[in-house]
Amino acid sequence: MTEREDPRPASGLTGIVVGCALVGAAAVGVAIYAGPSLGMLSGGRPAASVPDTPTVPPNAPLGEALSTPRKRAPAHATEEYGRRLVAHTAELLGPDQPDPNLRYTASRLNCSSCHLGTGTEPGTLTLLQTDEHYPRFSGRAGNWTDVEDRINECMQRSMNGKPLPMDSPEMTAMAAYLRGLGAQYASMGASLRKAEEPPPFKTPERAANVAMGQIVFSTRCAQCHGADGLGLLATADKRKGYLFPPLWGPDSFNNGAGMHRVLTAARFIKARMPLGEPTLTDDEAFDVAAFINFKPRPEMPNLEHDYPDKRAKPVDNPYGPFADDFPLEQHKVGPFQPIEAYYRQIKKQ
Ligand code: HEC
Numbered sequence: 177m178t179e180r181e182d183p184r185p186a187s188g189l190t191g192i193v194v195g196c197a198l199v200g201a202a203a204v205g206v207a208i209y210a211g212p213s214l215g216m217l218s219g220g221r222p223a224a225s226v227p228d229t230p231t232v233p234p235n236a237p238l239g240e241a242l243s244t245p246r247k248r249a250p251a252h253a254t255e256e257y258g259r260r261l262v263a264h265t266a267e268l269l270g271p272d273q274p275d276p277n278l279r280y281t282a283s284r285l286n287c288s289s290c291h292l293g294t295g296t297e298p299g300t301l302t303l304l305q306t307d308e309h310y311p312r313f314s315g316r317a318g319n320w321t322d323v324e325d326r327i328n329e330c331m332q333r334s335m336n337g338k339p340l341p342m343d344s345p346e347m348t349a350m351a352a353y354l355r356g357l358g359a360q361y362a363s364m365g366a367s368l369r370k371a372e373e374p375p376p377f378k379t380p381e382r383a384a385n386v387a388m389g390q391i392v393f394s395t396r397c398a399q400c401h402g403a404d405g406l407g408l409l410a411t412a413d414k415r416k417g418y419l420f421p422p423l424w425g426p427d428s429f430n431n432g433a434g435m436h437r438v439l440t441a442a443r444f445i446k447a448r449m450p451l452g453e454p455t456l457t458d459d460e461a462f463d464v465a466a467f468i469n470f471k472p473r474p475e476m477p478n479l480e481h482d483y484p485d486k487r488a489k490p491v492d493n494p495y496g497p498f499a500d501d502f503p504l505e506q507h508k509v510g511p512f513q514p515i516e517a518y519y520r521q522i523k524k525q
């Protein structure tokens with residue numbers, strides 16, 4: 177994934193953590209080959225981030241330390257709960273969740289609508305390697321971010337929702353699940369890590385053609401996502417979410433989401449869509465991504481504050497302001513090579 181920002185250089189600790197994960201690998205290796213779902217591996221282990229020692233201020237006198245009650249994450253904040261949240265987000269955190277305190281997302285997508293196989297599929301938008309990507313500097317936030325911050329970015333943008341409180345059982349569980357995937361990745365053999373995808377998307381040297389994109393949509397996408405692009409519900413009960421998720425409209429991702437960038441969408445679409453038969457050319461993926469991204473979707477407020485350093489904005493960011501004079505339209509559909517050349521030039525100066 178070429179759009180990544182530079183991760184913080186690996187610390188000496190990384191080696192130790194990976195080493196431990198490899199010891200665990202021997203035990204779980206058999207299950208990886210036997211079972212279809214990597215998520216089930218997490219069942220036997222305690223959730224990574226549940227503290228099992230009392231949390232005591234460092235200077236507390238001993239008597240006080242012993243009488244301090246154990247502060248634990250609630251018992252249900254397990255990796256397995258985290259996996260279910262990623263798979264069934266609409267049902268568990270969506271607008272139809274019966275408990276109003278758990279209604280965090282306004283979209284009816286699941287995290288796994290984009291992070292396929294609950295993030296366990298290697299390749300595009302995999303979550304298997306997320307743990308090793310954090311902490312990292314986020315140009316969009318203008319700050320150092322951790323896995324939890326990144327989950328909340330997708331909560332607020334891809335899921336068009338509210339951030340989860342950092343100490344909530346839901347955040348604890350999702351972060352534990354993602355960290356658990358990192359341990360699984362470390363223990364996976366080379367063949368399992370290999371993504372079965374077409375060659376990576378290469379940006380065509382032209383502007384995307386929305387009219388051509390509409391033809392690709394009708395012939396290759398509409399049979400699942402609907403002729404109106406609004407998806408197909410799993411059952412008559414909206415709470416269960418979508419079998420085929422909406423590509424635009426009120427239940428989809430908002431305009432601040434990564435998927436609303438034409439190159440990010442084209443990369444995903446070329447690698448993964450049509451689901452089970454990803455055979456689009458670069459040109460088709462580029463055009464259909466632009467077609468989708470001109471359709472109406474929820475709007476996120478205050479997007480102008482993204483990327484405090486505007487020079488860090490991706491070339492295909494579909495909203496301004498920019499540190500260049502290219503028209504907004506060109507940031508939405510290209511051609512992108514002149515914009516890339518401009519930023520390469522100012523970096524040299
Ligand atoms: C509409 C599609 C979409 C949905 C739905 C979505 N995401 Fe994402 N997610 C993305 C995109 C695009 C990226 C950026 C990938 C990149 O930077 O290469 C991303 C990145 C991430 C990352 C960082 C991955 C890494 O290794 O750096 C995490 C963690 C993440 N998402 C978690 C979630 C969670 C948890 C949910 C559900 C609450 C969710 N996402 C829902 C599209 C989506």
Ligand code: HEC
Binds near residue numbers: 398464
């Ligand atoms: C065979 C059915 C099928 C076809 C055809 C198909 N998709 Fe999908 N698509 C899915 C499913 C199912 C998901 C969600 C993945 C999951 O839940 O495992 C998805 C997810 C997506 C997503 C991310 C989630 C969202 O709602 O935004 C995008 C974008 C997408 N598809 C675009 C396309 C495009 C573009 C085409 C045509 C080139 C296409 N799809 C063709 C079934 C299909």
